[in-house]
Amino acid sequence: MIETARKVLQIEADAVLTLQSRIDGAFTRAVELILACAGRVVVTGMGKSGLICQKIAATMASTGTPALFLHPAEGIHGDLGMMTRGDLVIAISNSGETEEICRILPVIKRMGLPLIAMSGNPQSTLAQAGDVHLDISVAEEACPLGLAPTASTTATLAMGDALAVVLLEERGFRAEDFALFHPGGALGKKLLLRVEDLMHSGDTVPLVHPETLLRDALFEITSKKLGVTGVVDQQSCLVGVFTDGDLRRVMEKGLDTLQQPIEEVMSRSPKRILRRNLAAKALQIMETHSITSLFVFDEETSQVPVGVVHLHDLLKAGVV
Numbered sequence: 001m002i003e004t005a006r007k008v009l010q011i012e013a014d015a016v017l018t019l020q021s022r023i024d025g026a027f028t029r030a031v032e033l034i035l036a037c038a039g040r041v042v043v044t045g046m047g048k049s050g051l052i053c054q055k056i057a058a059t060m061a062s063t064g065t066p067a068l069f070l071h072p073a074e075g076i077h078g079d080l081g082m083m084t085r086g087d088l089v090i091a092i093s094n095s096g097e098t099e100e101i102c103r104i105l106p107v108i109k110r111m112g113l114p115l116i117a118m119s120g121n122p123q124s125t126l127a128q129a130g131d132v133h134l135d136i137s138v139a140e141e142a143c144p145l146g147l148a149p150t151a152s153t154t155a156t157l158a159m160g161d162a163l164a165v166v167l168l169e170e171r172g173f174r175a176e177d178f179a180l181f182h183p184g185g186a187l188g189k190k191l192l193l194r195v196e197d198l199m200h201s202g203d204t205v206p207l208v209h210p211e212t213l214l215r216d217a218l219f220e221i222t223s224k225k226l227g228v229t230g231v232v233d234q235q236s237c238l239v240g241v242f243t244d245g246d247l248r249r250v251m252e253k254g255l256d257t258l259q260q261p262i263e264e265v266m267s268r269s270p271k272r273i274l275r276r277n278l279a280a281k282a283l284q285i286m287e288t289h290s291i292t293s294l295f296v297f298d299e300e301t302s303q304v305p306v307g308v309v310h311l312h313d314l315l316k317a318g319v320v
Contacts, residue, residue: 004144007142008142008150011140011141011142011150011151012142012150012151012154012155014139014151015138015139015151015152015154015155016154016155016158018138018139018155019136019155019158019159019162022134022135023162026132026133026134026135027134027162027163029131029132030116030132030134030163031163031166031167031170033088033114033116033131033132034065034088034116034163034167035167035170035171037086037087037088037114038086039066039084039085039086039087039088040066040067040068040084040087040088041057041060041065041066041067041068041087041088041089041090042067042068042069042070042082042083042087042088042089042090042113043056043057043060043067043068043069043070043089043090043092044069044070044071044072044075044089044090044091044092044101044104045072045091045092045093045098045101046071046072046073046093046098046100046101047098047149048149048153049092049093049094049098049149049153049156050069050071050072051153052092052153052156052157052160053069053090053092054069055157055160056090056092056157056160056161056163056164057069059160059161059164060160060163060164060167063164063165063167063168063173064167064168064171064173065164065167065168065171068082070082070083072091072098072100072101072103072104073100075100075104076100076103076104080104080107083107083108083111083113085111085112085113087113088113088114088115088116089108089113089114089115089116090115090116090118091104091105091108091115091116091117091118091126091130092118092119092136092156093118093119093124093126094119094120094121094136094137094149094152094156095119095120095121095124096117096119096120096121096123096124096125096126096127097121097124097125097126098126101126102125102126105125105126105129108129109129114131115129115130115131115132116130116131116132116133116134117129117130117132117133117134118133118134118136118156118159118160119133119135119136119137120135120136120137120138120152121137122135134159136152136155136156136159137152137155138151138152138155139151193278193279193280193317193319194275194276194277194278194279195273195274195275195276195277195278195279195281195282195294195296195307195309196275196276196296196307197279197317198279198309198313198314198317198319199275199296199306199307199308199309199313200224200226200307200308200309200310200313201296201306201307204224205224205230205305205307205308206220206221206223206224206226206228206229206230206308207220207229207230207231207232207305208220208229208230208231208232208262209231209232209233209234210231210233210239210240210261210262210263210266211261211262211263212231212261212262213258213259213260213261213262214242214250214257214258214259214260214261214262214265215258215259217229217242217262218247218258221242221244221247226293226308226310227243227244227292227293227310228241228242228243228244228292228293228308228310229241229242229262230270230295230305230308231262231263231266232304232305235303235304236304237303237304238270238272238295238303238304238305239263239266239268240262240263240266240267240268240270241266241267241270241293241295242262242265242266242267243267243291243292243293246265246266246267250265270295271285271289271291271294271295272294272295272296272297272305273285273294273295273296273297273309274296274297274298274299274300275296275297275298275306275307279309279314279317279319280319282294282309282314282319283311283314283319286311286314292310292311292312293308293309293310293311294308294309295307295308296308296309
């Protein structure tokens with residue numbers, strides 16, 4: 001069993017590596033056609049190839065190239081209406097002779113849509129009909145019967161990924177753009193949420209003055225329920241912070257410390273973050289310095305806090 005599994009992986013790996021020598025002018029032309037497409041990329045294929053087509057369309061759609069999957073059998077029964085002028089078609093068939101694919105080729109041609117053909121036979125009907133042909137042939141299938149699409153579908157998927165990634169780079173697609181298409185996922189939360197989306201502001205920000213007695217500052221900490229208070233001077237500039245962790249350390253010295261002004265026990269180099277920064281950056285700073293809150297500012301040069309963000313806010317928002 002182990003030997004068979006290793007053989008399967010070797011055959012499929014060889015099939016993918018063989019594609020490297022086929023990244024040539026035809027591949028460049030295919031990319032240029034897609035970049036020039038004013039509509040969507042319609043990816044179509046039957047059976048196992050159809051499943052690979054769905055993955056290729058999904059990858060393109062999530063990386064800046066509008067794409068959809070068209071089932072060719074459904075296409076000849078009405079779904080060809082999904083295609084519109086301005087679209088481009090990527091048709092995939094290992095043999096290049098799949099009946100359902102061949103039956104929709106005349107419609108594609110009548111509509112004047114560019115056609116990128118991906119097949120394992122350069123002399124096939126599909127290959128000859130394409131404006132560009134990408135060779136996805138393999139020396140052998142990993143299936144010992146030579147029947148189940150295995151190495152051929154792996155090679156097709158790899159070629160589709162190569163197209164998608166090159167398109168991504170050519171479009172200047174960024175991680176932030178990727179996150180726009182994944183707002184419900186962890187990546188979207190990490191890349192879309194900014195500190196200002198999660199911070200506490202206005203009267204909810206705990207603040208006291210340097211001369212405030214520690215016992216009175218504790219009321220500010222507990223009432224705002226963030227486990228921290230900022231210390232601001234007469235110009236509202238942040239000059240220090242005091243946390244519940246600081247309180248535990250101070251209390252070890254005795255209850256008399258509650259009568260001290262907070263400026264005598266506060267931390268004088270508070271960590272800070274800008275409101276426009278990503279929430280993920282706030283989490284990184286907290287983890288690096290083992291703290292649970294950050295005061296927020298409008299600009300790098302500003303000393304007046306406009307809010308505070310707490311670790312609990314980041315965790316609740318899923319920024320992990």
